[in-house]
Amino acid sequence: MAREKIKIKKIDNKTSRQVTFSKRRRGLLKKAQELTVLCDADVALIIFSATGKLFEFASPSMQEMLGKYKHHSNNNLQDDVNEPCLDLQLVEDDEVRLPKEISEKDREMRQLQGHDLQGLTIDExxxxxxxxxxxxxxxxxxxxxxxxxxxxxxxxxxxxxxxxxxxxxxxxxxISNGKQLQTMPVEVDDLMNTHEEAGQSSESVTTNMYSCNSGPPTEDDGSDTSLKLGLPFN
The missing domain is CATH 1.20.5 (Single alpha-helices involved in coiled-coils or other helix-helix interfaces)
Structure with missing residues (x-):
């Protein structure tokens, strides 16, 4: 039967908490000792209980391990101090490199325009x-x-x-065809018949037609015939 997985949280019961601390502390110290023996590692373990009691394990010794830790911390601090100097050096290198690159690109541009070609080799x-x-x-x-x-x-x-x-x-x-349909001319015969029925003479009809048409029709030069409307004279 599989063991029930314990949820990791603070144990509220004080007695159970103390018992669990004692068991886990012994197991942790045992694992630290095994790590030292199996892997030839330097291990230091410091534990303070809830009541302030100290438990420790160190291999080879706590004093030596604390000295190594202090020395390692000082080296890391020195590296952190030196990092800005390294960044400053990189900035200075860029300040020297960028003008050279700009000058080189400017020279290449002038050569593409046909200038400064005397110093170039045949391959170039x-x-x-x-x-x-x-x-x-x-x-x-x-x-x-x-x-x-x-x-x-x-x-x-x-x-x-x-x-x-x-x-x-x-x-x-x-649009033009529509206007022509609205202004169709009256037939001449129909107009004459209408006026004769009304008692008007053919001359008056002709006069009215001339006035409607803005004057009599123009006769062509050399023509012997002309169109006359009305009855012939005796």
């Missing part, structure tokens, strides 16, 4: 030429892509404008 010149050719090809490719995109955009815009123009023409024709 060939490398520079290769860099320039590669950069030029990328520039031309990017420029062609930009031109292509611009042309495509303008073509699409032109097609949309032509379509809009076509729609506007169709709308204008529809």
């Amino acid at each position: 010149l060939e490398n520079l030429e290769s860099l320039l050719h590669g950069g030029l090809s990328r520039v031309l490719q990017t420029k062609d892509e930009k031109f292509g995109n611009e042309i495509s955009y303008l073509q699409e815009k032109g097609a949309k404008l032509m379509e809009e123009n076509k729609l506007l023409k169709q709308q204008m024709m529809m």
Whole structure:
């Protein structure tokens, strides 16, 4: 049967707490001793009970272990003090290194622009030429892509404008046809018959038609015939 796992929390009962302390203390001291023997480790263990009673174990001795601990603590403190100095040294190194890198990059930029080429070897010149050719090809490719995109955009815009123009023409024709239907001219014969029934002469009808049409029709030069409305004279 498996043992019930004890929940780790403070034991409220004082007697049970003291019994548990005694058992666990003996087990802890035994484990420390076993660790020293099995692993050849230097172990120091200090325990104070709830009543202030001291229990300790040390191998090889508590005084020697405390001396080692103090020496180790002082070394760690010294390392902590030296760390800012190391950071300061790194900053100083960066201050020396960065101007050199900036100067080198500036020189490379001037060489790409065609300056300061006298001190370069043939291999360095060939490398520079290769860099320039590669950069030029990328520039031309990017420029062609930009031109292509611009042309495509303008073509699409032109097609949309032509379509809009076509729609506007169709709308204008529809509006014009609608006005013509509303202002159809009256037939001449119907107009004459109407006035004759009303007792008007053909001359008055002709006069009225001239006045409606802003004057008589113009006769062409050299023409022997003309259109006359009304009855012939005897």
